Amino acid sequence: MEDMGVISTNKNKITLFYNSENSIGKQCYGYVQASDKEVLGIDISKTNITGTQWAELAEKLEIPVKQLIDTEHPDFVKLYGDKAIDMEAHDWIKILDKNPKLVQFPVLVFGENYYQLTSGAEFKKYLEANSAGIEKK
Template structure:
């Protein structure tokens, strides 16, 4: 393993930190980072092209997102998935989904923003605002 693919430790859960898990190939990555920078919260970007998450961390992210299965993290339209499987949405077990994500992090369906024990998929820039502290001007969009 190269220095570029450092393993992450256990997922931290800090209320003052917005952590973005994004792959630079994702169209929303740059916009998500800009919105997070507008927040009063501390921002940390986990670039999934440089940092390798573990299967346990993928499972933790799926749990934080309240997903039924880690499969729900996967973009089944990604070329890597299409090359590996014949079906549009193959039936795979949860542990297989986490292995796929660990070795092919670019197949992540959407970026993920985490703040404390809350997590959201980043499908548009306003999704990060769901992590805003209630009744504060925590995130301002210019």
């Protein structure tokens, strides 16, 4: 049964899938922690994300799994070369499973919305959009 998501969503909770070993991940986590929402930070460098969760993140972001991966990351290039690779989604999921640090950007889950954050400051824009009309503390 694939119709029910495995990632829990809640309009008052923010979930951030991030890598504490890179600067964008650290910045985004700092911004999220500073919000007045309940935060669940999932550090992908320390927590195993299942293939089903990776697939769901890509599906909710409306991107192929491949686009979760930084194919220009030095570790990716070392392992797979710098030529474009054409693989099935399950093969990209295997790469993420073995090398979660190859995730390109943190993924923010806020209510029913999913976003890839390219910077810490970008989080503020989504927070404001989702909180429109709600007074901040």
